[in-house]
Amino acid sequence: MEEVGFLGLGIMGKAMAINLLRHGFKVTVWNRTLSKCNELVELGASIAETPAAVVKKCNSTFAMLSDPAAALSVVFGKDGVLEEICKGKSYIDMSTVDAETSSRISEGIASKGGHFLEAPVSGSKKPAEDGQLVILAAGDKGLYEEALPAFDVMGKKSFFLGQVGNGAKMKLVVNMIMGSMMNAFSEGLSLADKSGLNPQTLLDVLDLGAIANPMFKMKGPSMIESNYPPAFPLKHQQKDMRLALALGDENALSMPVAAAANEAFKKGRSMGLGDADFSAVHEVSKDSSSKN
Template sequence: MGRFLSLSKPSTKLPLYACSSMAVALTSTFSPRPFFQFPRFKRNPSSLLNSIAPFSVSSQLSNATAEGGSFSGRVGFLGLGIMGTPMALNLIKAGCDVTVWNRTKSKCDQLINQGAKYQASPADVASSCDVTFAMLADPQSAVDIACGVNGAVKGMGPGKGYVDVSTVDGATSKSISESIKETGALFLEAPVSGSKKPAEDGQLIFLTAGDASLYETVAPLLNIMGKSKFYLGEVGNGAAMKLVVNMIMGSMMASFSEGLLLSEKVGLDPNVLVEVVSQGAISAPMFSLKGPSMVQGKYPTAFPLKHQQKDLRLALGLAESVSQPIPMAAAANELYKAAKSHGFSDQDFSAVVEALKANL
């Protein structure tokens, strides 16, 4: 996959990240010349990364990226679900000029009340904004919103950028990228690691790939919505990294579910198991956060189970493309499919434990 850069956000949001009209780092950004043109990035992003040592940030990225910078343009946001709504809201709270769209218009109301503008289609959003973000539920939705009737592509053109933060497979991401680039616009894939609470707290992790100049331009926006960001080179690498991460997460949750039920079956208190696990080498925030509610049979949705199963399915396809066996993930995928069949699709992915309770 090549080398990558990790840029971490300071622990405290400073006014430097605000998207106000007083921003100075990109004051010439929106001149008649396409604002994403940075001469130093004429090379392919992947060749750029292969030519530098890891973490040599300041010599390769502008001060705006390395130090936080500012963004003074208009930001579009498509898709206002569990993740998209808090992400867009954080941009609004930071002072950004945000325009939103969602298939169900009522989901836009909260953001409109907070100061967002509204447009009637993805094409209208893209046409009226300098950078457009998209957070969709699955590959088909991502393609439809970008390339379908009244899709964002119809509003794109030179001087604009499209940032897809959805979790999709690499082929889908590359297809969307090609359609966006045909208009003269730039494309960046930036799937996120993190669920509802990190999205609300601005603590997401962005796994980006694509146009390096667009990455540099939107870095201040990523800093508002997340705690860190990785640039991974060519389009498809961000999608692959996200699928690997979610493959591990889904398998971990399936194994944890087995442990909770086994402890209870042999007469142990599963709450004590959660505490023991939280203090050992296999401690993970996910176990401490999800465990207590799982013991109670409650699954408040932070990451829908149907999306976790979708990501496992896509990870299996990724593994198949390189002939890599992933038997643990394959078994976990079957467990999530069983949980879906029992009606837990829209509950949190921790509801996978219910498939085991059904003795499947």
């Protein structure tokens, strides 16, 4: 896997591809907006003008795309992955999508004789930059083992979860929990502020107790300042909540906490916060408290 392709250079994909380059991999990149490839070229990457051209050049291609529609388009669309995938070539999709989308991509790759692995990641911008992602892989076990050197560069731990779809499901469960926690945290900060308490003191108290966690510690200070630089955009968190709720529907599972959290993220999008960090859902709880 010394020469690989990489499709998608958003916040996450860019950091992941840079880590591959810095650890000696030869990388050919593609992004829908090709100008986003320029920084990677300065670090030694090559550019291809289409996903198909990347797959034609590289035996193994990674993808990190924004949502199911983008993941499907890159594979099945014009100049897409399927036009060049064939026996001996592999496709590893690290995007966060639903299990059905992942299965459709897997079937498409298999129909051309290629190998497929889904490998969504847990982590946002900083873990991606530091090579500290958690990789949730499922599908072709042999391809998983071949990809481990690359996964070890991009992540701190990789899991193999069995058949295609299990990686997607695990990622949605993780992000559903994270989104629900962020809403509770946001409401707590707003309640402390409205009650005349110092929100920073709340952060200190939380950090010393049983619910201390890196997310509160990392996001809390900037939330108090109403500053939300995007490490994981709110619109993507809302997409993941929606997909997780759909998974709950499939399993006839009631998830009222997640459903309420999804509504808060939807409200955040309607307030124009979609491109801000998902912690900007704090503005929703502040907006609610200001009306009471």
